[in-house]
Amino acid sequence: MRTIFIIVLMLVCMTGPHELCAQTYTPVAVTGFNNDVVAETGTSATAVTSCVLDLSNYILYTAAFAAANGIAGGVPNNGAIINGVRNYQLADYAGNNGLFLSQNGAVANTAAAGTLTLVTPASFNKISLLLFSTEGASTISATLNFTDGTTAAGGAMTVQDWFGGGNAVASGFGRIARAAAGPYLVDGFTTSNPRFYRFDISLSCVNQSKQLQSVTVNFLSGGTTFPSRAVIMAVSGIPATPLDITAVVTPAICGGADGGIALTVNGGIQPLSYSWNTTPVQTQPTATNLPGGAYACTIVDAVGCTTVFRDTVPLQSQGNLTVSSSEDSICAGAAVTLTAAVTGATITDYSWQPLNTSGATVTTTPAASTTYIVTAQDAFGCKLTDSVAVAVKPLPAAAFTVTPAAVCLGTVQTITYTGTAGPTASYNWNNFSGAAVQSGTGAGPYNILFSTAGNYSLELQVTDQGCVSAAATRALTVTAAPVVGFEVSDLTPCAGTATIISFTGNVSNAATAAWDWGGGTVQRGSGLGPFDVVYTNSGAINLTVTDGACIVTATPRQVTVIPVPLAAFSPDVTVGCPDLPVVFTNQSQNADSWFWRFGDSDLSSEQNPAHTYTVPGAYTVTLVAGAQQQCFDTLVETALINVQPSPVAAFTVIPGLDTELEFSEALFSFSNQSSGATAYNWDFGEGNSATEANPQHRYGLPGDYRVTLQITSEIGCTDTTSRAWLKIIPDKVLHIPNAFSPNGDGINDRWEIAGLQGIPGCHVEIFNRWGQRIYESIGYAHPWDGTWQGHLLPLGTYYYVIKAKAKDKPYAGWVALLR
Numbered sequence: 001m002r003t004i005f006i007i008v009l010m011l012v013c014m015t016g017p018h019e020l021c022a023q024t025y026t027p028v029a030v031t032g033f034n035n036d037v038v039a040e041t042g043t044s045a046t047a048v049t050s051c052v053l054d055l056s057n058y059i060l061y062t063a064a065f066a067a068a069n070g071i072a073g074g075v076p077n078n079g080a081i082i083n084g085v086r087n088y089q090l091a092d093y094a095g096n097n098g099l100f101l102s103q104n105g106a107v108a109n110t111a112a113a114g115t116l117t118l119v120t121p122a123s124f125n126k127i128s129l130l131l132f133s134t135e136g137a138s139t140i141s142a143t144l145n146f147t148d149g150t151t152a153a154g155g156a157m158t159v160q161d162w163f164g165g166g167n168a169v170a171s172g173f174g175r176i177a178r179a180a181a182g183p184y185l186v187d188g189f190t191t192s193n194p195r196f197y198r199f200d201i202s203l204s205c206v207n208q209s210k211q212l213q214s215v216t217v218n219f220l221s222g223g224t225t226f227p228s229r230a231v232i233m234a235v236s237g238i239p240a241t242p243l244d245i246t247a248v249v250t251p252a253i254c255g256g257a258d259g260g261i262a263l264t265v266n267g268g269i270q271p272l273s274y275s276w277n278t279t280p281v282q283t284q285p286t287a288t289n290l291p292g293g294a295y296a297c298t299i300v301d302a303v304g305c306t307t308v309f310r311d312t313v314p315l316q317s318q319g320n321l322t323v324s325s326s327e328d329s330i331c332a333g334a335a336v337t338l339t340a341a342v343t344g345a346t347i348t349d350y351s352w353q354p355l356n357t358s359g360a361t362v363t364t365t366p367a368a369s370t371t372y373i374v375t376a377q378d379a380f381g382c383k384l385t386d387s388v389a390v391a392v393k394p395l396p397a398a399a400f401t402v403t404p405a406a407v408c409l410g411t412v413q414t415i416t417y418t419g420t421a422g423p424t425a426s427y428n429w430n431n432f433s434g435a436a437v438q439s440g441t442g443a444g445p446y447n448i449l450f451s452t453a454g455n456y457s458l459e460l461q462v463t464d465q466g467c468v469s470a471a472a473t474r475a476l477t478v479t480a481a482p483v484v485g486f487e488v489s490d491l492t493p494c495a496g497t498a499t500i501i502s503f504t505g506n507v508s509n510a511a512t513a514a515w516d517w518g519g520g521t522v523q524r525g526s527g528l529g530p531f532d533v534v535y536t537n538s539g540a541i542n543l544t545v546t547d548g549a550c551i552v553t554a555t556p557r558q559v560t561v562i563p564v565p566l567a568a569f570s571p572d573v574t575v576g577c578p579d580l581p582v583v584f585t586n587q588s589q590n591a592d593s594w595f596w597r598f599g600d601s602d603l604s605s606e607q608n609p610a611h612t613y614t615v616p617g618a619y620t621v622t623l624v625a626g627a628q629q630q631c632f633d634t635l636v637e638t639a640l641i642n643v644q645p646s647p648v649a650a651f652t653v654i655p656g657l658d659t660e661l662e663f664s665e666a667l668f669s670f671s672n673q674s675s676g677a678t679a680y681n682w683d684f685g686e687g688n689s690a691t692e693a694n695p696q697h698r699y700g701l702p703g704d705y706r707v708t709l710q711i712t713s714e715i716g717c718t719d720t721t722s723r724a725w726l727k728i729i730p731d732k733v734l735h736i737p738n739a740f741s742p743n744g745d746g747i748n749d750r751w752e753i754a755g756l757q758g759i760p761g762c763h764v765e766i767f768n769r770w771g772q773r774i775y776e777s778i779g780y781a782h783p784w785d786g787t788w789q790g791h792l793l794p795l796g797t798y799y800y801v802i803k804a805k806a807k808d809k810p811y812a813g814w815v816a817l818l819r
Contacts, residue, residue: 023085023125023238023269024085024086024087024238025085025086025087025088025126025128025236025237025238026087026236026237026238026239027087027088027089027234027235027236028118028122028127028235028236028237029089029118029119029120030091030116030117030118030119030214030215030235031116031117031119032099032114032115032116032117032214033091033095033096033097033098033099033116034096034098034099034100034109034110034111034114035050035051035096035097035098035099035100035109036048036049036050036051036093036095036096036097036098037049037050037051037053037059037060037097037098037100037231038059038060038061038062038075038090038093038097038098039059039060039061039062039065039176039178040061040062040064040065040077040093040094041062041064041065041068041093042065042068043068043069043181043182044179044180044181045059045061045065045176045177045178045179045180045184046178046179046180047180048065048093048094049178050096050109051100051108051109051178052178053100053134053162053175053229053231054134054135054229055135055226056177057177057178057179058134058175058176058177058178058187059175059176059177059178060075060173060175060194061073061074061075061173061174061175061176061184062074062075062076062077062093063075063076063077064077066174066186069182069183069184070182070183071174071176071182071184071186072174072186072189073172073173073174073186073189074173074174075090075173079091079092079093079097081130081169081170081196081233081234083169083170086128086169086198086236087236088128088130088169088233088234088235088236089234089236090233090234091233091234097233098231098232098233099111099114099116099217099231099232099233100229100230100231101113101114101138101140101217101218101219101229101230101231101232102219102222102227102228102229102230103219103220103221103222103223103227103228104219105219106227107227107229110219110229112218112219113216113217113218113219114216114217114232115145115214115215115216115217116214116215116216116217116232116235117213117214118212118213118214118235121147121211121212121213122211122212122237122239123208123209123210123211123212123239123240124203124208124212124237124238124239124240125202125203125208125237125238125239125240125269125303126200126201126202126203126237126238127144127154127200127201127203127212127215127235127236127237128198128199128200128201128235128236128237129142129198129199129201129215129217129232129234129235130169130196130197130198130232130233130234130235130236131159131196131197131198131199131230131231131232131233132159132160132161132162132165132194132195132196132197132230132231132233133159133160133161133162133222133228133229133230133231134161134162134228134229134231135161135223135226135227135228135229136161136222136223136224136225136226136228137158137159137160137161137222137228138158138159138219138220138221138222138223138228138229138230139156139157139158139159139219139220139221139222140156140157140159140199140217140218140219140220140230141153141154141155141156141157141217141218141220142154142155142156142157142199142201142215142216142217142218143215143216143218144201144203144207144212144215145212145213145214145215145216146207146210146211146212146213147210147211147212147213148210148211150207150210152203152204152207154201154215155201156220157199159197159199159222159230160195160197161228162175162193162194162195162196162231163188163191163193163194163195164193164195165195165197167197168192168195168196168197169196169197169198170195170196171192171193171194171195171196172188172189172191172192172193172195173188173189173194174186174187174188174189174193174194175187175188175193175194196233202303203240205303205304205305205306208240208305209240209242212237215235217230217232241267241268242267242268243265243266243267243268243272243299243301243307244265244266244267245263245264245265245299245307245309246263246264247261247262247263247264247309247311248261248262248264249261249311249312249313249314250262250313251292251313251314251315251316252290252291252292252313252314252315252316253315253316253318254292254315254316254317254318254378254380254381254382255380256291257289257290257291258289259289259290259291259292259313259314260286260287260288260289260290260313261286261287261290261295261297261311261313262285262286263285263286263297263309264285265285265299268299268301268302268305268307269301269302269303269305270301270302271301271302272299272300272301272302273299273300274297274298274299275297275298275300276295276296276297277295277296277297277298278290278295290313291313292312292313292314292315293312293313294310294311294312295310295311295312295313296308296309296310297309297310315380315381315382315383316382317345317378317380317382317383317384318344318345318378319342319343319344319345319346319347319376319378319384320342320343320344320345320384321340321341321342321347321374321376321384321385321386322340322341322342322386323338323339323340323341323372323374323386323387323388324338324339324341324388325337325338325339325372325388325390326338326339327390328389328390328391329390329391329392329393330366330390330391330392330393331392331393331395331465331466331467331468332367332392332393332394332395332467333365333395334365335363335364335365336363336364336365336366336390337361337362337363338352338361338362338363338364338372338374338388338390339360339361340360340361340374340376340386341360342376342378342384345378345379345384346378346379347376347377347378347384348377348378348379349376349377350374350375350376351374351375351376352372352373352374353372353373353374353375354370354372354373355372366390366392367392368392369389369390369391369392370389370390370392371387371388371389371390372387372388372389372390373385373386373387374386374387393464393465393466393467394420394467395464395467395468395469395470396419396420396421396422396425396462396463396464396467396468396469397419397420397421397462397469397472398419398460398461398462398469398470398471398472399417399418399419399472400415400416400417400418400419400444400458400460400472400474401415401416401418401474402414402415402458402474402476403416404549405474405475405476405477406476406477406478406479406548406549407476407477407478407479407549408478408479408480408481408548408549408550408551408552409450409452409453409478409479409480409481409550410449410481411449411549412438412447412448412449413435413447413448413449413450413476414445414446414447415429415432415440415444415445415446415447415448415458416444416445417443417444417445417460419462419469419472421443421462421464421469422464422465424464424465425443425462425463425464425465426462426463426464427442427443427444427460427461427462428460428461428462428463429446429458429459429460430458430459430460430461432446432448432458433456433457433458433459433476434450434456435448435449435450435456436448436449436450436451450476450478452478453478453479453480454477454478455475455476455477455478456475456476456477456478457473457474457475457476458473458474458476459471459472459473460472460473477548477549478549479547479548479549479550480550481547481550481552482505482506482507482508482511482545482547482550482552483505483506483507483552484505484507484543484545484552484553484554485503485504485505485554485555486501486502486503486504486505486529486541486543486554486557487501487502487504488500488501488541488557488559489501489502491557491558491559491560492559492560492561492562492628492630493535493559493561493562494561494562494564494627494630494631495535495536495537495561495562495563495564495631496534496535496536496564497534497535498523498532498533498534499520499532499533499534499535499559500530500531500532500533501525501529501530501531501533501541502529502530503528503529503530503543505528505545505554507528507545507547508547508548510547510548511528511545511546511547512527512545512546512547513527513528513529513543513544513545513546514543514544514545514546515531515541515542515543516540516541516542516543516544517533517539517541518535518538518539518540518541518542518559519535519536519537519538519539520533520534520535520539520541520559521533521534521535521536528545535559535561536561537561538558538559538560538561539558539559539561540556540557540558540559541556541557541558541559542554542556543556562590562627562628562630562631563589563590563627563631564590564627564631564633565588565589565590565591565625565626565627565631565632565633566588566589566590566591566625566633567588567591567623567624567625567633567634567635568586568587568588568589568623568625568635569584569585569586569587569588569621569623569635569637570584570585570587571583571584571585571621571640571641572584572585574640574641574642575641575642575644575715576613576642576643576644576715576716576717577616577643577644577645577646577713577715577716577717578613578614578615578616578643578645578646579612579613579614580612580613580641580643581610581611581612582610582611582612582613582641583608583609583610584596584608584609584610584611584621584623585608586607586608586623588623588625588633590625590627590631591625591626591627591633592626592627592628593605593625593626593627593629594606594607594623594624594625594626595623595624595626596609596611596621596622596623597620597621597622598611598613598619598621598641599619599620599621599622599640599641600613600615600617600619613641613643614643615643616643616644616645617642617643618639618641618642618643619639619640619641619642619643620636620637620638620639620640621636621637621640621641622634622635622636622637623635644713644715644717645676646676646713646717646718646719647674647675647676647677647711647712647713647717647718647719648674648675648676648719649674649677649709649710649711649719649720649721650672650673650674650675650709650721651670651671651672651673651674651707651709651721651723652670652671652673653668653669653670653671653707653723653726654668654669654671655668657723657724657725657726658725658727659727660727660728660729661727661728661729662728662729662730662731662732662755663699663701663702663728663729663730663731663754663755663757663758663759664731664735664754664755664758666698666699666702666726666728666758667696667697667698668696668697668698668699668707668726669694669696670682670694670695670696670697670707670709671694672693672694672709674709674711674719676711676713676717677711677712677713677719678712678713678714679691679711679712680692680693680709680710680711680712681709681710681711681712682695682697682707682708682709683707683708683709683710684697684699684705684707685705685706685707685708685726686699686700686701686703686705699726699728700757700758701728701757701758701760702728702729702730702758703728704724704725704726704727704728705724705725705726705728706722706723706724706725706726707722707723707724707726708720708721708722709721709722728758730755730758730759730804731754731755731756731758731759734753734754734755734756734802734804734811735753735754735755736753736800736802736811736813736815737751737752737753737815738813738814738815738816739815739816739817739818740752740786740815740816740817740818741817741818741819742785742786742787742792742817743819749785749786750783750784750785750786751783751784751785751786751815752783753780753783753802756780756802756804757779757780757781759779759780759804759805760779760781761778761779761805761806762778762779762780762802762803762804762805763776763777763778763802763803764776764777764780764784764800764801764802765800765801765802766784766798766799766800766815767798767799767800767801768793768796768798768799769796769797769798769799774788774793774798775788786817793817794817795817795818795819796816796817797814797815797816797817798814798815798816798817799812799813799814800812800813800814800815
């Protein structure tokens, strides 16, 4: 009776859309709606929608809009449309929430076709569109688009008008005219209108495994009197779930038929039917009484989708095979013996894997832990199998490092274990070759110290889980520290002079030296020396000697370089006359002592001496500049100072000395008798001078005069001599001209009276013929030029009166003024 019921139920499910075997439709979120056809809030329907749905300007509205405007009806505020196993979710009322279509898109705000795209592609058994038509029925078609680029026809459907149609999914929401403000008149609410319908699309078994990308809806036809419109409001679907099959296989005894395969199947569209390829055909999830072999079960779900499950029932021998090993675990490199034994059956052959060998007993040396499988075949041809695991323990590695491998005696060496071993391993360091352990246990690290120099060999052997490593050795060298030192021949050398550096230590022939000369330049030497090193600047000498592993630094020595003095000087004068004083300016550098030789047996140790040369001649001057009484520099200036003989002043005069001469005749001629002179300066004793070698001079007044001559040589040396007296007396008789011609020709332009200028107290008067005085002077320093009051006088004769001295008789007479 149960079998008959399942068959009837499957026939019902497979022959039509019967809700008895229907699964639940769940909402599918999509995009692609082109209009807002639901008024959801406020009091203005035009403010919250984008278009009308029919020629009567009707639109849908929500229960919230109804409450706000005091009317009944309205689609649910949450947009959920539920009818039995069908669940639809209307799109957000605040945006586009309807796909509005008409033939060729001829109606305003509609399109000829539209595509609703899944927000998340998924696999489905069925897809359902929630929709209705206005202004009569409309015929549409649907196309399914998959993510792999394939498509499938969803068929065509005539969608009933939203008023009065049958088999509605939901109805009775009411409709209102789209207006800017109420009052709104509800239409259809009391007659269970408008109505929503469904367009169900079944996916083929092949397409159920694909990811649905979108659904394209095309408006085909509709309307007789007026063009109809189709409105798609939501998409829902039944998700596709592939079959999940698990099997429990029971082996069959060799030569018998007691095997079986038990299936547990979940998923798919229930109920399921089963068909095994057995004789007779078995139709239950579990197939029994099976001999060994391959089997297939064909599973068909409620919508006819077929899945074929395949498995094999193995044969099981009646015998019992066991395998054992001589050791469960061995050290790497050791051998193990494997033994197979069978009871309850006759064995014809053994096969060992992964050894790829035969025989009941085998011996092998595994490189790593291995599970060995032995297979035996009984007389019925059935296979018996058993296995045994052999664990291979790795040999510990006894590797280690010594840092540093070569050291100077007294230096700690660090031993670091670098091998591999387990936490329980033991380590045999063979007493570290006699070194004292400063720190460390077990695997280390260790710090060790040898007490004597020499070459040593360290050895380590590790034991881990009974496995012993090969011995590892490392060679060590311990070197005795050398004695290092050096001597410097001169720690305060003059700059630029060589200093000898000699090594004084005790080292082996293999020792190497690293010298730091502190800025010195090696002139000679290598290795440990000796060296000739020239220093121009002070510096420290450092020596580091490497002897084996020992590196020893000697006590550094400081070389203090004395800068070499540079002798230099200049005299304030190099040429002069005897008793020539010379001041020497010392321009030496880096000097703190001085020694002078002036070339005339005189010496000095002053820094800037002054010296007087009294004897003519050429003198060589020598300066020795010293620094710290150790470094010297000598400068010799040959014939630097030249002292030349002084000039000798001498002269004679005509007329001679102490001879009285009348003023008008007192013209003196001087004859220069000097030697070595190039310049002359005559002082005539009355304020006048001359620079000629042999001058003449006329005195302006009577008197006794001393004449002095100063001569100067070419190098500026001078000498002076003087003579006295030149005696000049006034003229005893004046010689007065009786005519002169003041015409500007330079000849007799003035009335010159010889001897009168020598009488400074004389009185001269000149009168015209009318007795008018036209000239008067006391003294005759400026002879008359024939003018009166700045004007030339006319030609003629003029009377004069001259008194030379008050007690003398005056001179009187006529003088003619000519042109």
